[in-house]
Each structure stands twice: as structure tokens, then as C-alpha cells.
Amino acid sequence: MSELPYSDGITPETVTEHGLTPDEYALIVEKMGRAPNTTELGIFSVMWSEHCSYKSSRKHLAGLPTTGPQVICGPGENAGIVDLGDGQAAVFKMESHNHPSYIEPYQGAATGVGGIMRDVFTMGARPIANMNALRFGDPSHDKTRHLLSGVVAGIGGYGNCMGVPTVGGEVNFHKRYNGNILVNAMTVGLVETDKIFYSAAKGVGNPVVYVGSKTGRDGIHGATMASAEFDDDSDEKRPTVQVGDPFAEKLLLEACLELMSSDAIIAIQDMGAAGLTSSSVEMADKGGVGIHFNLDKVPCREEAMLPYEMMLSESQERMLMVLKPGKEDDAHKVFQKWGLDFAVIGITTDTHHLVLEFKGEIVADMPVDALTDAAPIYDRPWEPTPKRDTLPADTFAEPADYGATLKQLVGCPDLASRRWIWQQYDHTVMGDTVQTPGGDAAIVRIHGTNKGVAISTDVTPRYCFADPHEGGKQAVAETWRNLTAVGATPLGMTDCLNFGNPEKPDIMGQFVGCLRGMGEAGDALDFPIVSGNVSLYNETNGEAIYPTPAIGGVGLLKDLDKRMDMALKDSGELLIVIGDTKGHLGSSIFAREIHGNEDGAPPPVDLGTERRNGDFVRSLIEGKRVSAVHDVADGGLLVTVAEMAMAGGIGANIDAPRDTTHAYLFGEDQSRYVISVTAQGAETIIRDAENAGVPATILGQVGSDAISINGQHTVTVNSLRGSHERWMPAFMAAAS
Amino acid sequence: MKSAVIVFPASNCDRDAAVALEAVSGAAPHMVWHGETDLPPVDFILLPGGFSYGDYLRSGAMAARSPIMREVIKAAHNGTPVLGICNGFQVLTESGLLPGVLMRNAGLTFVCKTVHLRVENNETLFTRHYNKGDQIAVPVAHHDGNYFADADTLKDLEDQNRIAFRYVDNPNGSQNDIAGILNANGNVLGMMPHPERVIAPILGGTDGAAMFESILEAVA
């Protein structure tokens, strides 16, 4: 293939600018049987981009567990669906909007939230909760404050206007995100199981309809941008960022749900990344049909738009639908009522080709399967991440004053209160928020019932960096644990896989390691992955982010009267730690924040233990035998108890071993929970735990207005709260 | 009680308001679309929270000029009780049914949290189930809740006992800590906090229920 044909003014440089390699161009020519024109090249470039084709990741994604009796729809649709019983189901997905949010934080984050909500209501579900997982650079980095404030305002600006509560999430700060922040947004929706809509454009001769906002030139090549590394000129990429219009999306939501209550729709798909191109190609591919578009009918916001621009525009708040023939007028009336554009722009055909007609001429004609199945899949070379040594406890000096150390930890950037953030999100709209932000998992009531959906997002990137395999297991296990801690039965998860450049074997090794760990954990915990998104090339000037496979988990509470929270309630109760405490300090928050040490293997996760301990804790909650539960995570036991104390406004005295006390109190051993129980209840719980093979140890007693260790090192709950609440508002108020 | 909830294109607390009204009165309200030109015969009208027209231009500005608002204004002038919550309060000031204006919060950010309100006037059809001086816990969720009026208007509001609720700890910079005000006739109340979000213990409180019970009793 030495002499490749070119047409329409395309040169090898044009091909490179479209993010395609010479080999990929050769494959396009082979599949087309001729040289593509510019419009066709543009369409190939987005369909074959990492973002749409998963060309680097697909091979490894195939190993993830995606099935289970509760799974109604797994990966491949707009979002995943799990059964909630009683004819209802939860529709959910998490998606990244990292690159746009770095370039323009408000609009990047806002359109990320808008996009993920569309993915959910496209399937017929009303969104009932939003979550987000955010990573920013070091607080001292000069862009961090600006990015955080813009991202939070953008998430709030969009979600608040939509009237969907943003009920929780997580935030980390680390210098490895200085040049690439992560904005991962998750939406959970509620659908009747007999009213689920899919994207397969089945049937020939059916009208293809465009609804929503008009098309402009915004975001052209956003999908290819999301698949390329940053350099110092990234600020110049601003024009490809889309602007969100939450008002239009609110109208689109209501109009779509109104039309969905009739039987007019055969298939529906959100126009997300790569807009009209990816939505039409995916619908045609799934339905086994072709689509013939008349682009003169596309509602345009700007003058003289070309087919290339219409097909690649990422203008927001648009949907593509295939209607049953004859339903056009009924559908049109609904969209007219909501003041939205509605245009029949094409028809399904039996050609299996995507054909574009513009001003009476055919401007593109491409086999659908060339765009999808023929997309290259890479088995990228990878090398496993070298294992680190486990650091012994005596690597780290014991603190002189545990109270002072605890106060410092609860006020450090990664553990400080996120109140400054979540007070900017409307978290009580819709009148069903049962557990507001700050708990282990958020809980929203299923409207009109006494059932609830629990939601949590988790990953510990420093573990994933230290040991991708254990880190991947831990991300899934911690999500499962957080759902368990509020009394929910975990049903399924979504993932947002944020990594660096997959063309580097060490980065690809992180990816492969994390996915294997996630898969093992999903299998062992019966916690399938039903939807997800991959974001690669999160690198700036050759330095990658920490591997960050963010997990969003969903669980079910069949009876909200049997939900649990972390607040200590009754003086005199006993604290019991469920799970084994060995004192693992490597890669811990204590090691990093107090000793500036980020070395050592992360704590391993034994998945059998995880399951046994979690099932035991859930049974205690269901039996109403505990008054507070909190999982043990960043910062270890002492931070866990402090968080329970701050939530309840009561202190506790902790009985700790006299030697390697710091490892006991700050070690981050996995699969643990702290529970609060009455003195009478404690005895039987410990006996039951023993019978179940679950370690259960008395940790201390609830009471007083302070935390103390063996009666010493006292620090008041009030001063802990002061430290916990102070950091973020002070950081955000400081002059840059 | 026959009631109506006005639904603007991007209202988003309309369902919450309807749930609260039905829970307290036992009757579902009429949901009236903003484009309508007729109001059904009702005893009470509620303008819900949300972003009406995206809150572009100014919060509540375009909603205040929508067709149904002509009927709401007429009904208010004829004495029908009208309650505007959050965006509904903004619509009431923009439509001239209540004086003043709700500006961007002093802190500039959207603020969602539970605040404490002091009941300043319990001799109204909206507040008779509270005691004067009661402190009630009710959430706020807004970007533009910073109440502003000129000195004469403020003096009138104070002198005529038309401040229904004041913030105990002002979240948005409102003048005189104003959280809710009445019109001169006492049949129109606008307030930024959301009483409809605190009508059940599972949602974190019940301090909003007394308002709907007051209205129910007043119009019965």
C-alpha cells in the first residue's frame, strides 16, 4: 500500500490533523474502496477516535463482569439498567468531561452534566440524582482554585436548573492532576421496566427525526480533542468547547418524557460527543439498517453551515429519534409545545449505508459497518507495574499528640469537609433526598414509595498508582462497602476509566491492572458493571495523571426505615470495629500528610473477607441492631471515629494497643466498618460475628464532647469540626 | 381546598409543591401551564420554584410576563391567596405583586442549605399555625435571593408588619434579613425558602407543614 489515493484536497497532513494514522487511513480507503472526501474523512475521524471506538481499551473491557439476574441492560446502550423490583428500574452511567473542563471549567463541567443526564433520559428515565467524582491539582498550583470554582459552579448551574438534586460525590487534590483535572459526572434515573427506550433503529422506511436545540459550529472535533494529549498550547483549543443551555435541556427532558408516554418512538439516541455522526451511526448499526439524511433539513443556528460541520458539531441539547411512520405530527405537537426544534431529516433504508444528501447532491456515502465494526482495535503493548514493598509500621514515627495529628488530618485537603462545594448544589429538590451529601452513600427515595436508591462514587487513585491491580479491586470494594454501610444491597456499577496515554506500555499496564482488579472484585461481590466510559490521554507534557478508574455504585434499600447513617447518637454505646486491623500504613493518608511519604504497597483487599464482613454489617442494619455505621477508608480508624463524632456531635474514647498505636489508628486495612451498638447488643453481635467468621473487636465507648485515646490525647469534637470545616472555604477565599 | 400550581417551562419544584399540597389538603392541585389564558376556579395559587425561563435576563422576569400571569395578577387583586416560593417569589416581584427585587446572592454562589427563619407575623392566612417568634428550619436553594428595596419600601414593609419571615443567620445578603414578605392586603406571600421540602421527617423536617395547614384552614 505504498501509493494511497487522496481526493477532495486531502493530504497526509489533513489525515494527521484528523487524529488518524497513515495505517488507519489506508484501512479507510480499503473499506470504502476509494479515497474518502473531506466530510467522510471527518466522520471516520470521530467514529474511529478513542472516545467513540474504544480502540485501545475494548480488548480489556471485554473481561469485565456485566451480567446478573438484576441486570436489565448492560454496557453498549446510552446507560446501564438494574432492576429495583415492583416494575421499576434504575438507569445510570458516569461519564468524563475532563479535557473541556480544563479548558473552560464552567462550560466543560456544565455540558458534562447535561450530557450524562441526556444519556439517562434518552432511555425513558426521569433523572432523580446526580453525583460527581472530581480530581484537581495540588491546592498550591496556580490554576487549582480557578478550576475548582468554575467546575463546581458549572455542575451546579446545570443540575440546579434541571431540578435534579446533586446528592454527593468525591474530590481529591494531587499534583499529578495539575495539568489534567478529572470531571466525572454520574446520573441515576428511574424508569418503569415496560417503558424503557433503546437506540436500535429497527425497520426500513421510518422517519429519522432531529429534536432539541439548533446546530451551530461549537465543539467541532471535541471527540478527537478528548483523545489527544495536552501541551502548553491547550488554551488555544478554547473554540471547540461547547456551551450548555440547561433551560433547553429541561424542555428537552420534559418533551421527551411526554412523547415517550405514547407509542410513537422506535429508537432514540442522544447526540453527545460527535453529535449527529455517532448518534446516527450507532442507531443504524444496532438496528441493522442504513440512514439517508437530507442535511438541508437540519435546524442550523449559524449561516452557511457545511455538511462536515453539521455532522461533527457537538452543539448540546439535541436528540435523534426514529419514529413509527405516521406519528410525525403527534410528535411535532409535543416538541412545539415545549418550544423546541423538530425536523424530519432522514429515513431508514435497507442499504446499510450512511448517505448524506445536501443541496440535491450526495456528499457522503459510507458503509455503516466500516465506521463501527471495521474500526481498528489495538492490543497495545503493556508492562505490569512493578510491585512495591509493604512498609513496616516503624517506617513512620508515632505522633507525640494523637489529638493534634487527628485534627490536622480531618482538615487536610483530601479529608476536609466538602460543604463549600455541595452547598452550591441543590441537593433537596424533587423532595426525595433522604441522605444528603456527607454520608457514606447518598440515598434518594423512590418517589411515592418507602424504597430508596443508594449511590456512591469511589476510587483511591494513590492505591491504583502504587498497585493498579489492588487499586482496581479496592475502588470496586469501597463503593460496595459504602452502599452496604447505609444498609443498601449493591446492585451494579458504572465506571469512568481515566488514564494517561495508552501508547505508553507503563500506562497501558496501569489500565490492564486496574481492569483486572475491578473485574475480580465485580465477580466476587456480584456487582456487575452495566455502563461506563473511557478517558485516555490525560497527560500534559508527558506526565500522566494517577490511574483513576472512578466507580459509581447503585444499591437498593427495600425499606427506608432500615437505613443507616454514620452519626454517633447515644452516650454509653460501644464502638465495634468489624474486620481485621493489621495496621497497614503504606500509601496511607497518614504517611502522606504527616510524613510526606507516598511510598509502599497499598493495603490489599481480600474479596472473600470483603463480602463476608459487608454481608454481616448489612444484616445488622436490617435487624435494627446498630445505631451508626461508617466504613473505614482514608485516614483509618481514628479518622472514621472522628467523622462519626462530628456527624453526631458526641465524642468517644478509643482503646488502642500501646505499641504501634499509630499503625492501629491510621492504618488503612480494607473491608472494615465501625459500628455503634448498645452495651447489651455488643455481646451477641460479637458472638454472631464469630459464628460468621467475621472479626469484631470492641474499639471504645461513645460519650463526652471529645475524642480521646486510652483516656489521653484528648481533642474536642468542636475543635475537630473547626479544622474539618475551615480548610476549603479558607482556600477558596484566599487571594490567588 | 381547590388549588392551582402554575407550571413555567423550567419550573422544577412544581411536583414538590403538588405533593405537599396533596399531603396536607388531600386534594391534588390543578397544574396550570404558563401558556394558558384561563385559571380554573381555585381558592389558592402557588408559584413554584425553579428557573421558569432559564432565568435568563433576570430571574422570573420573563415568567412574570407570561399569559397566565395576567390571570394570576387579576386573581390576587380579587383577594385569592397567592404563595410564591423561591423562583415564585422572584416572579411575584417582577410582576409587581410584591415590591422590591431579588438580586444575586452577596456571596455570588448558589446556596443550598437548611436555614433558620424567625416567624415575624403569624397573623396571616399563611402563617397562623406558627407562633410569633418561632424559629423554623427550612431549606433555601437559590442563586438570586438577595432582597433589595428602596428605603421607603423597606420602611413600609416594616411599619405595616409585612415581613412574614426573617433569616436568623442571613445566607444571601438580604436587606433587613428578609426571607419572606406580604403584599399590603396580606393575600400574597413571597419567600425564598422552601417550606414544601420539609413536610416529612424522612426529608429532614416538618416545619413547612404548618404553612400548608394554615392556608388550608384559611380558605376552608
Added chain:
Amino acid sequence: MKARVHITLKSGVLDPQGKAIEHSLADLGFAGVGDVRQGKYIELDLTETDPEKARADVTAMCEKLLANTVIENYVIDLDA
């Protein structure tokens, strides 16, 4: 004909957004900036060709919708 409408806060009305801009400018090292006020700018394309009528129309638009005269002033510029 094109109408350009500038909407500004009346003097005496607190402008928190203007204050925030002022602070940020000072933080960025721009000295000697005081009393920043943020307003709105709206462009309208009119079919009306008579300047007097156009001005009357746009004034009515400002009074009825574009400005909230409780807190805002407006200035109208017309291009032929």
C-alpha cells in the same frame, strides 16, 4: 435599524458582582481601579426605520421587560 441597549444598576444599589471583579482586578495587580459596576448589553435588530418610533418602541421594551427599573437604568443607542 440596530438598537443597542445598555442596562446598568442604579447608583446606590449594591453590586456584588462588580465588587468581586474589582477585587480580582486588584489581586491581578491592576492598581487604581475603583467602583466597578457590572451591567448588561442587549442588541436588537429592528424593522422599524423611523428613529423616533424605534426609540419609543425600545423604551417600551425596556420598561416592560429588558430592565427592572426598581434597580436598573437603561440607555438606548440607535444606528441608522
